[in-house]
Amino acid sequence: MAHHHHHAHSHSHGHSHQTENISTAFWLNLSFTIIELIGGFFTNSVAILSDALHDLGDSLSLGLAWYFQKKAGKGSDQVYTYGYGRFSLVGALINSIVLIVGSIYMLSEAIPRILNPEASNASGMLLLALLGIAVNGAAVLKLKKGDSLNERAVMLHLMEDVLGWVAVLVGSIIMYFTQWYIIDPILSIGITIYVLYNVYGNLKSVFRVILQGTPEDKNINKLKELLIQLKGVAAIHDLHLWTVDGQNNIMSLHVKLDPAADRIKVKEEIRHEMHHEGIQHVTIELELDDEDCGMKAPC
Template sequence: MAHAHHHHAGGAAAAAEDDPAAAKRRGRRLLIALALNLGIVVAEVVGGAISGSLALLADAAHNLADAGAILVAYIAWRISRRKADPRRTFGYARAETVGAVINLTVLLVIGVFLGYEAVTRLFDPQPIQGEIMLIVGAIAMAEDVAAAWVLRKETGANVRSAFLHMIADALATLGVVLGALAVMIWGVTWVDPAITAAIAVYIFVHAGAEMRGAVAVLMDSAPQGFDYDALRRLLENEDGVAGVHHLHLWRLDEERVALEVHLALDHADLAAATRMKEGLKGRLAERFGVAHATIEVECAAGVDHDGALFARE
């Protein structure tokens, strides 16, 4: 008796990635966002140099890092769409995660530099031209909002994180505008390095949180909050299953969860075991979002496993 072999593809995100039109739109939106970010960087570097505003230069550095992040995201996204081959049998999807680690590492280094410069300027204030700082800050904020608008409809984790970066950048640039107003109205120059320090703190918090998520993927961790116990109960309560061992969960990439498990059966009916496996794969995909499941079955009476293997690992 023949059995259909199904691969569960992980829902809407996977479907969107398989749509050539959606893929083309995603690439185009990333390039538009990249162009807008580079425009922000040029404007803020020129404006910061003329006005003497460290906050503008700090935001320019942040936006340059974000432009690099978008570029790496675009390249990584292109690589991630390559088909699996004999060397990369799971495909290239983790290229996006590797790109994220590169971007976040650079961003954390920039955060350290900005923090140092902010402390230096607090003890050695520099004259600032508030009018130029205000004009350039307003232009940069408009471009940040435009970049966020371009990426707003994307749902993939990689591009979605870029969208959140744009929103955060718009808020940081709003801080620059408020700092310029403070300089113009009250003449307080300490606001500029204070805003720079706030941007540095934001970088540490935001990049640190995203770094933990990226490293978790590279460490083959299960998704945070995954109900391991419920999944194990589902397997143990399946008719004919006498034991569950070698149960491993990990993420193939930011979207797809993979599972590997050995099931010891109390019978030797291969046809029934095959039907059970296919049914389990469907339920695992539907209930737990498992996109790739490898289930090995064996007859419990014919296998001498260490008792510890049947316990929770």
């Protein structure tokens, strides 16, 4: 490791930290899911069971995120020349599918209970809810420092869990005093809809990366304006911008030069400007005015 330059060192250090964060959250979540499944069964609460299923989804997502985050830390090789960054997206994708399937199942359990509610053990639910808030709260704090799409997705999950448990806590208190057992399936449906809503948002981000959309936080017109103002640049075309994994951004572009332009200086300037804009990898094709760029479309 000592032979690497500083950048590589800090990058891999960041990855091991991410992986460690995710693994801690994974073990917390998995052990809690088991407690929850047993608890939901004994308290006869679909709200707790739907949260258990949601948590099972989280555990799976954390496990996959943990595995793929490790993979994503690998550098480039002959097969994946951009490195393994996109592997973390595969985790997010698999997990989204699991949560969708689980949510459909939970809705099929909860909806009939609205029509004929069953008694739930409110005091048991209350204890589980307090435990749930504590465990998931701890995991959220652990992951709050992360910045990868993967960690963000996982943190969102855990944040939902905390909110889900707050809802169960309130619901169990009301049920304890009023015996309105219909609250339980209503909570279950609420939790499930919330999960599906977040899955939708997450899938949108994942597909944008997979389909090589422009990174969500970048404005391509603004970048073009910046580039065109640089000294020696006559025109810009065939500009592409995409991201490997939601963090590492890549750009390629063709630049027509002014006749008197210093080629090396122009390249340096472009790279410098784009680094400032959060684009790590820039490939530049320089052309003179009378040069044909070799693209089929008009330059």
